[in-house]
Amino acid sequence: MTRTRIGLVLISLVSLALTACGGGDSDPLSSGDKDGKAIVIGSQEYYSNEIVAEAYAQALEAADIEVERSFKIGQREAYLPEIESGKIDLFPEYTGPLLQVWEPDTKARLSDDVYAELVTAAKAKGLNVLDQSPAADQDSYVVTRAFAEKYGLSTIDDLKKVTEPMTFGANSEAEKRPNGPKGLKDTYGVSVKFTPIEDGGGPLTVKALKDNDIQLAIIYTGDPSIKKNDLVTLEDTKGLFLASNIVPIASDNVDDKAAGIINKVSAAMSTDDLVDLNARSIDEQLPAATIAKDWLDKEGLL
Amino acid sequence: MNLFGEALRWIGDGSHWGGPGGIDTRIVQHLWVTFAAVGIAAVLAIPLGVLIGHTGRGRLVVVALAGAVRAVPTLGLLTLLGLAIGIGVEAPLLALVALAFPSLLAGAYAGIEAADPGAVDAARAVGMSEWQVVTRVEVPLGASVLIGGIRAATLQVVATATLAAYISDTGLGRYLFSGLKSRDYAQMLAGALLVAALALLLDLLMAALQRASSPTQGKVPS
Amino acid sequence: MTWLDTNRAYVLDMLVQHVRLAVPAIAISVLVAIVLGRIAWRWPRAGTVVLGIASLLYSVPALPLLIVIPVLLGIPLRSGLTLVVALAVYGTALLAGTAADAFRSVDPRVREAAEAMGYSRTGLFWKVDLPLAVPVLLSGIRVITVSTVSLVTIGALVGIPSLGNLLTDGFQRDIRAEIVVGVLGTMLLAIALDVLLVVAGALLTPWRERRPRRARATTASAVPAVEGAA
Numbered sequence: 001m002t003r004t005r006i007g008l009v010l011i012s013l014v015s016l017a018l019t020a021c022g023g024g025d026s027d028p029l030s031s032g033d034k035d036g037k038a039i040v041i042g043s044q045e046y047y048s049n050e051i052v053a054e055a056y057a058q059a060l061e062a063a064d065i066e067v068e069r070s071f072k073i074g075q076r077e078a079y080l081p082e083i084e085s086g087k088i089d090l091f092p093e094y095t096g097p098l099l100q101v102w103e104p105d106t107k108a109r110l111s112d113d114v115y116a117e118l119v120t121a122a123k124a125k126g127l128n129v130l131d132q133s134p135a136a137d138q139d140s141y142v143v144t145r146a147f148a149e150k151y152g153l154s155t156i157d158d159l160k161k162v163t164e165p166m167t168f169g170a171n172s173e174a175e176k177r178p179n180g181p182k183g184l185k186d187t188y189g190v191s192v193k194f195t196p197i198e199d200g201g202g203p204l205t206v207k208a209l210k211d212n213d214i215q216l217a218i219i220y221t222g223d224p225s226i227k228k229n230d231l232v233t234l235e236d237t238k239g240l241f242l243a244s245n246i247v248p249i250a251s252d253n254v255d256d257k258a259a260g261i262i263n264k265v266s267a268a269m270s271t272d273d274l275v276d277l278n279a280r281s282i283d284e285q286l287p288a289a290t291i292a293k294d295w296l297d298k299e300g301l302l
Numbered sequence: 303m304n305l306f307g308e309a310l311r312w313i314g315d316g317s318h319w320g321g322p323g324g325i326d327t328r329i330v331q332h333l334w335v336t337f338a339a340v341g342i343a344a345v346l347a348i349p350l351g352v353l354i355g356h357t358g359r360g361r362l363v364v365v366a367l368a369g370a371v372r373a374v375p376t377l378g379l380l381t382l383l384g385l386a387i388g389i390g391v392e393a394p395l396l397a398l399v400a401l402a403f404p405s406l407l408a409g410a411y412a413g414i415e416a417a418d419p420g421a422v423d424a425a426r427a428v429g430m431s432e433w434q435v436v437t438r439v440e441v442p443l444g445a446s447v448l449i450g451g452i453r454a455a456t457l458q459v460v461a462t463a464t465l466a467a468y469i470s471d472t473g474l475g476r477y478l479f480s481g482l483k484s485r486d487y488a489q490m491l492a493g494a495l496l497v498a499a500l501a502l503l504l505d506l507l508m509a510a511l512q513r514a515s516s517p518t519q520g521k522v523p524s
Numbered sequence: 525m526t527w528l529d530t531n532r533a534y535v536l537d538m539l540v541q542h543v544r545l546a547v548p549a550i551a552i553s554v555l556v557a558i559v560l561g562r563i564a565w566r567w568p569r570a571g572t573v574v575l576g577i578a579s580l581l582y583s584v585p586a587l588p589l590l591i592v593i594p595v596l597l598g599i600p601l602r603s604g605l606t607l608v609v610a611l612a613v614y615g616t617a618l619l620a621g622t623a624a625d626a627f628r629s630v631d632p633r634v635r636e637a638a639e640a641m642g643y644s645r646t647g648l649f650w651k652v653d654l655p656l657a658v659p660v661l662l663s664g665i666r667v668i669t670v671s672t673v674s675l676v677t678i679g680a681l682v683g684i685p686s687l688g689n690l691l692t693d694g695f696q697r698d699i700r701a702e703i704v705v706g707v708l709g710t711m712l713l714a715i716a717l718d719v720l721l722v723v724a725g726a727l728l729t730p731w732r733e734r735r736p737r738r739a740r741a742t743t744a745s746a747v748p749a750v751e752g753a754a
Contacts, residue, residue, distance in 0.1 A: 005728055006655055016551035045683065047697050072693065074683025077485050078602050087600075101485075169389065172467070172476065173483035195471040197389055198479055203698035204469060208389040282697050285527050287534060305595055373670045373714035375677035377688060378707035381695040385703075457583050464585045478587050482682075487591055494588030501583030 039254055042079055042088040043071040046200065047281045047288065048137060048222055048274065052092040052246060054292035059265050062302045065258055071288075076101060084125050089253040090262070095132055096242025097139075098249070100177070111136075111243035122249065130248040130259055133266035135274045137222035138244035139179055139201075141234045144209050148232040155235040159190045159216070169205055169214035172196035179218070179240050187238050192216060206231070222271065224279035246274070268299045308488035309495055323476070325496065332473035332500065335391065336460045339398035340406075344452065347403050351410020351451075355444070356436050361411065368404040376401055376462055384469045394466035401462055402455040409451010413444025445515040453508035460501045464493070474500070527701040535690070539709060541604075542686040546673045546713075549608045553615025553668055558661070560616065561623020562649075575621050582617035586610060586675060590682050602683045611675055615668040622664030626657035659732065662725040666718055673714040677706070687713070 039060060043053035050071050057067045070088060073079045080101065082088045095114045099106055102121040108114045111132070119129045141156055148154070151161045159166070174180035174194075181194045192215075197205045201219035206229055208214045219226060219233075226233060246269065248262050273295065280291045296302045312318065319325050354361050376397050383393035417440040425439045441448070467475030474493050481490025528535065560578065564571025589610045594601045597609065630653055638652045677688030687709045694702030726732075 006650070006658070009724070009728065010555075013551040013555055016548050017555060045680065045689070045692055045696075047693060072680075072683070072685060072689050073602055074681070075483065077482060078683035082600065082602060085600075171483060172480040175480060176484055195389065196467060196469075196476065196479065198468045199695060202696045204384050204389060204695070207385070211388050213389050282699075285530070285697070285699050285701075287531055290530075305592070369666075369670060369718065370711060370715065372667075373674050373711040374707060375674045375688065375691065375710045377677050377680070378691040378703055378710065381691055382700065382703050382707070385695070385698065385700065457579070461583050461585045464587065475585075478585065482587065482591065487595070490588050490591055494585055494592070498580065498584045502580055505579065505583065 037253075038066040038068045039089045039258060040068045040070055040087065042073055042083070042091045044076070044079070045072045045074050048220075048278045049092055050288040051277050051281060051291050052269075054288040055265055055269075055296055056090060056092065056248065056262055058289070058292055058296055059261050059301055060258055062296075063257070063261055065261075083127065083249055083251075086126075086251045086253075089251040091249045093247050093249045094137060094244040095247050096244040098247075100242060106242070109239040109242055111245055114243045115245070115247070118247065128250045128252070128254070128259075130250055131263045131266050133246040133269045135222075135266075135269040135271050136243065136245045137220050137271075137274060139218050139241050140221050140236070142209070142217055142219045142226060142231040143215060143234065145230045145232055147215055153232065153234060155237050156184070156188050156190075156240065157237055158234070159184075159188065162215075166192045166215040167195055167213070168192040168216045169195050169197045169208050170218040171198055171200055174218060183240050187240050222274045222278055224275055224282060227275070265296075265301060268301060305487060305491055309491035312488045312492040313496065328474050328476060329496065329500065332460070332463055332475075332497070335395060335398065335463045335466055335473055336456065336504075339395055339459050339463070340402050340452065340456050342395075343399045343402035343406050343455065346399075347406035348410045348448070351407045352414055352436060352441065355411035355414025356432075356440060364407065368407050371400055372404045374400065376465060380465055380468060389469050391466060391470045391472050393469060394463070394472070397465070398459050398463060402459050405455040405458060406451050409448050409454065413447035413451070414440045415444075416447050417443035446512050449508065449512045449515055453505065453512060456504055456508060457501055460504055461497060464497060527699055528705055531702075535687075535705060535709065538685060538687050538689055539713065542673070542676055542710070542713060545604055545607055545676050545679065545684070545686055546611070546717075549611035549615060549676075550665070550669050550672050552608070552612035553619055553672070554665055556612070556616045557619035557623045557664075558654075560620040561625075561627060564620065564624035565627035571624060575624065578617040578620045581613055586614070586678050587681065589613065590679070604679075604684055607676065607679045607684045611672050614675065615672050618668050618671065619664045622667075623657075623661060626660035626664070627653055629660045630656040655728070658725065658728050662721060666721050669717050669721060670714045673717060674710055677710060
């Protein structure tokens with residue numbers, strides 16, 4: 001009796017263990033790729049990026065193109081290999097940061113130059129770059145209003161006027177990137193201490209600024225918290241930051257018809273739109289799908 | 303494996319030692335966070351565990367509670383505490399205290415409960431107070447299991463203390479996150495190897511301590 | 525909890541993903557740990573080595589393990605399999621010592637009696653050792669079930685969806701309700717699986733009386749792996 005039971009338990013354990021190795025169609029354990037025609041759309045683990053990806057998905061669906069959503073799949077280091085290998089067909093990216101991954105030593109800074117270099121770099125990887133959107137979501141240095149007024153800061157260069165030691169907070173990768181403390185020293189001659197905050201300029205970074213734990217942070221220009229918390233974005237007069245427009249990266253599985261639809265979506269989106277969409281995500285706490293649908297409706301893209 | 307070779311070379315590189323972000327500094331920070339977390343948790347959990355083991359009261363409630371705490375994802379606790387407290391080492395420290403708590407508690411009450419009831423009765427019969435029964439009989443007899451709890455907690459904390467780097471400039475976790483984010487996997491693996499080596503060292507120390515405290519080896523009352 | 529109202533489908537979806545990652549990992553851990561525990565019990569010298577390695581594996585931080593496993597096995601980083609293997613490594617490391625204890629907990633006299641009755645070696649394992657090892661084994665399985673369910677969340681850091689996504693997404697958007705739902709969801713799932721295990725244990729050991737106080741030996745071995753590794 002007991003033996004039969006234990007046997008049954010073991011058999012079910014084995015089969016459970018095997019489900020990890022086999023993997024059916026909608027299995028989380030396979031990587032989302034199917035041999036079918038569906039366009040696999042990915043998004044970063046970043047709410048703003050997910051809204052854009054959702055807009056792509058709904059616009060394509062409205063034209064009866066089959067899509068498969070593979071959203072919130074981490075940061076670039078996690079998903080980029082899958083774009084490069086063609087497992088993900090369409091992904092909203094950002095021109096400057098992506099170019100810096102593929103061409104770390106690039107000298108391009110302005111929007112069109114960055115885009116042109118990105119197209120070349122992507123081609124070498126067998127990927128297509130669709131039209132870039134006017135909407136930009138860019139790294140920028142911010143300080144609190146109080147700090148800016150105390151020292152009269154409006155550009156990054158003005159940081160030289162600061163007489164107290166400054167701590168700079170950003171994701172850990174910034175420590176070595178050209179727009180981190182090193183770049184700040186090399187380009188502007190300003191020295192800062194660095195502390196990592198792994199939330200991509202999110203609420204914790206804002207809190208650290210307000211608590212005066214840090215004085216300088218990298219926050220995306222598309223982040224509504226800049227306006228909400230009255231933070232001051234310092235102007236980058238010497239081109240430390242690359243232009244960062246939203247740009248769809250596509251595999252060959254995205255045909256001309258689909259690419260045309262996505263290009264329309266990109267063209268319709270402005271930076272202000274993006275900030276508004278992000279604000280809805282944070283203030284109204286709505287799911288990406290709702291926010292994207294409302295915006296597509298408004299723009300007459302559905 | 304090529305990656306392992308690169309990681310070892312990364313550790314061997316002299317320029318990665320010394321200075322504010324050097325491996326030696328990170329190891330000291332890592333140990334500090336680990337000991338602080340286990341220490342704070344021990345001050346809270348061990349007396350509670352001893353009390354439960356001694357009286358046998360409230361066991362079910364506390365055990366259920368400890369089990370629930372075990373189920374709390376450390377990442378979730380860390381983010382909630384981070385949003386509440388802000389950046390720095392405080393939020394990760396608190397999250398690690400919560401992580402260490404269940405193992406310490408379980409070790410303490412299991413140790414006390416494991417004490418030979420005969421010895422406990424004998425101690426009472428010779429007129430020991432309850433306090434003496436606990437400190438002179440139950441704790442020495444259960445020390446090995448109790449230290450086993452500390453050992454398990456330390457092992458968990460030393461590995462998880464890497465998460466401290468999520469919101470502060472602390473510990474070996476810095477190598478993991480910056481390695482992950484900049485796709486420098488050699489650096490990331492180097493960080494992991496350092497943590498594992500640290501854990502192994504601590505574990506050997508605790509194992510020795512555990513053996514030394516085994517009741518058959520030390521002085522046995524009664 | 526208005527957040528939960530508008531995102532019910534998403535939470536449910538992530539819960540399902542979470543289960544599909546946690547359960548296979550737990551199942552693999554149990555199977556491998558039984559084998560290792562049996563080896564450690566049968567050949568104590570080899571056992572010391574095996575259990576020592578197991579406890580060392582447990583000390584490797586999870587995040588780099590998620591990077592190393594794809595390199596070693598040649599699977600994509602963002603594959604759920606990566607996470608399942610990583611969690612199975614932890615689960616096995618934690619459970620192997622308990623499994624060895626579990627076989628040690630079987631009264632040698634019972635085994636001798638069974639041998640005298642003519643049980644073969646395999647028969648002895650299936651009909652005597654394994655069923656009698658269930659109570660101690662189960663205490664260990666409960667521990668790894670809870671810790672595995674909670675560890676699945678770190679997959680969110682490398683793009684493997686689970687309830688962990690609620691933690692990272694809520695963190696970025698400063699929606700604390702979302703983080704709380706993620707934490708509570710993970711805890712409830714762990715508790716639910718734990719209850720299932722207790723019920724399964726009761727069904728598997730019908731000879732045991734239901735006396736709550738009799739759980740002493742069980743709690744002692746709930747101190748993970750330490751006893752066996754010593």
